[in-house]
Amino acid sequence: MNINRGPLLVFSGQSNRPLAEEICQHLGISLGKSETIKFTNDNLIVQYEESLREGDVFIVQSFSTPVSDAIMELLLMIDAAKSASAGRVTAVIPYYSYARSDKKDAPRISIAGRLVADLLQSAGADRVLTMTLHSPQVHGFFKVPVDHLSSDLVIANHLRTTVPDAEEGVVLAPDSGSIKRASSIARRLNCGLAFIDKQRLTDTQVESRALIGDVKGKKVYIIDDEISTAGSLVEAVNFAKRMGAEEVYVAVTHGVYTGPAIERIAALDAVQVASSNTVLVPQSKIDGSGGKLHVLSVAELFANAISNIHTGESVSTLFE
Structure with missing residues (x-):
C-alpha cells in the first residue's frame, strides 16, 4: 500500500543530532532546519526555519x-509543528x-x-517511533500508534x-527479563543460549545465584537493553568468567554510560562492549574505555522505518 502524504520532513532536537543526520543520509534528504534557544532563566524556545504545512x-x-531538557525540547518541537x-x-x-x-x-x-507518554500526546504527537523499550508494557501507555524497533539484527x-x-558461542541473558531478547539473537547466530538466575537481597543489591546453561570454555555474548553505571554488567561478566567462559563480548542497545561506567568497562575482563548510537557516545568516552567501546549504527533501520511509515507500508517487514 502506498499513501500519498505531504513532503517527508525530518528534524532533530539537540540530544542526538549526528544520528538524525545519518538517518537523513539514508533517506536521501536534508535534515530540516530549526533553532532551539535557552534563555538565562532556563526556558527554551523552538522555531522552525522552513515551512511545515501539510508535511x-x-x-x-x-x-x-540532560533528560528533562530533551523531553521539554521535544514537546515544544511537537507543539510548534x-x-x-x-x-x-x-x-x-x-x-x-x-x-x-x-x-x-x-x-x-x-x-x-x-506520564511522559501522556505529555507527548497532549503536545500533539500523532505517532511514536522508538527502539528497545526497557519494558514492553510501556508500549501500552500510548493511545497513539507506536512502532517499536529492535536492534537484534544489528547486534x-x-x-x-x-x-x-560466532556460531560456536553462547548468548547469555544477565537476568530472566532479558531471555526473550537473548533468545532472538541466539536464533540469528544459530548458537547456544544461557541465562543467569538472580536473587534480590535488598532494594539495591542483587546476587547472581545460578547459571542456567553451559558457558565453560566458550565465547559468551552478554546481551541486554542498556548499560548505565555498568554495575550489573561487571557482575554478569565476572560471573560468566567464574563459570568458565573463555571470552566475553557485551552488546546492548542503549549505551548510556553514566557515573563510573567508563572506568568499570576499561577494567572489565571482556573483549569488547558494543552499543548502538541511540544515545550519543562522545569520543572521550570511547577513548577512555581502553579501546573496548564500540558504537553500532541503527540509522539505516530508523530510516527504513520512517520511509515505510511515510508511504504506509508495514514496519514489521523490516525484521523478517
Missing part, C-alpha cells in the same frame, strides 16, 4: 542527559529512558513512563562479522 514531520530526540499546520507529527525517540518507570513498585511514586550482524566462529 509528514518526524522529530528525532533521544531522552539522554502542529501550530505550523504539519499534516502529521511523529516523535522519533531512539532512547525512551523513562521506560524504566513502568510500574508502581514503591509507595507514593509516579509511573513516569505513562547479531555485528557479532557474526567480528567474532570468529
